[in-house]
Amino acid sequence: MERTTTVKRYTNETKIDLDFSIDGEGKTELETGVPFLSHMLDLFAKHGQFDLKVDVKGDVEVDGHHTTEDIGICIGQALREALGDKKGIKRYGNAFVPMDEALAQVVVDLSNRPHLEMRAEFPAQQVGTFDVELVHEFLWKLALEARMNLHVIVHYGKNTHHMIEAVFKALGRALDEATTIDPRVKGVPSTKGML
Structure with a gap:
C-alpha cells in the first residue's frame, strides 16, 4: 500500500497544496514564501526519506506566522492520513543530530x-527574516494534527541556525524510524489494540 496523501487548505490567510509520501526518496518541491522554513522542510524531508511538495500563497507581507503555522497543520494532517490504520509500524522514533556546536x-x-x-533556549530571536518563535508554532501544530507525542530537546548550542537545523533533521529521522514497517509487528503496536 502506498502511504501517500494530498492535502489542500485554503483560508483567507494561506492557500496550500501539499503532497506527501512516507516511503519516498527525500525529494522536495517547496514554494513557501518563507525561505528559512523552506530550507528546514528540505532538511526534514531529506533526512526522513519523505517526498514533500508544498505550494503556498500566504500573507508573508504581514509575516511568516500564518504560512508556517498552516504548513505545520497540513504536514500533520498528511502524516496522519498517509499512515492509515498504522498497522505494522514501529510507532516510536528517537534521533540525536549534531550540527557543529549544537546537539x-x-x-x-x-x-x-x-x-x-519542547526544551530549547535559542540565543537569537530571528534567523534572517524568520521569527524563531515560529519553530514552536510549527512543531505544536504538526504534533496536534498528526496526533503524535513529540518531544524536542536542544541539549546545547550557540548558533540559532545550527540549533534549529539540528531539530528539523532529527525530526525527519525520528519520524522515519517511527513510520517504518516492522514485519515482526502484528496489527498495531499497542496493547489497546488500536492507536
Missing part, C-alpha cells in the same frame, strides 16, 4: 495522543 534530540510516539514538549 538536538527528537523523540516521537505516533500514539494518537497529541502533545508537544
Whole structure:
C-alpha cells in the first residue's frame, strides 16, 4: 500500500497544496514564501526519506506566522492520513543530530495522543527574516494534527541556525524510524489494540 496523501487548505490567510509520501526518496518541491522554513522542510524531508511538495500563497507581507503555522497543520494532517490504520509500524522514533556546536534530540510516539514538549533556549530571536518563535508554532501544530507525542530537546548550542537545523533533521529521522514497517509487528503496536 502506498502511504501517500494530498492535502489542500485554503483560508483567507494561506492557500496550500501539499503532497506527501512516507516511503519516498527525500525529494522536495517547496514554494513557501518563507525561505528559512523552506530550507528546514528540505532538511526534514531529506533526512526522513519523505517526498514533500508544498505550494503556498500566504500573507508573508504581514509575516511568516500564518504560512508556517498552516504548513505545520497540513504536514500533520498528511502524516496522519498517509499512515492509515498504522498497522505494522514501529510507532516510536528517537534521533540525536549534531550540527557543529549544537546537539538536538527528537523523540516521537505516533500514539494518537497529541502533545508537544519542547526544551530549547535559542540565543537569537530571528534567523534572517524568520521569527524563531515560529519553530514552536510549527512543531505544536504538526504534533496536534498528526496526533503524535513529540518531544524536542536542544541539549546545547550557540548558533540559532545550527540549533534549529539540528531539530528539523532529527525530526525527519525520528519520524522515519517511527513510520517504518516492522514485519515482526502484528496489527498495531499497542496493547489497546488500536492507536
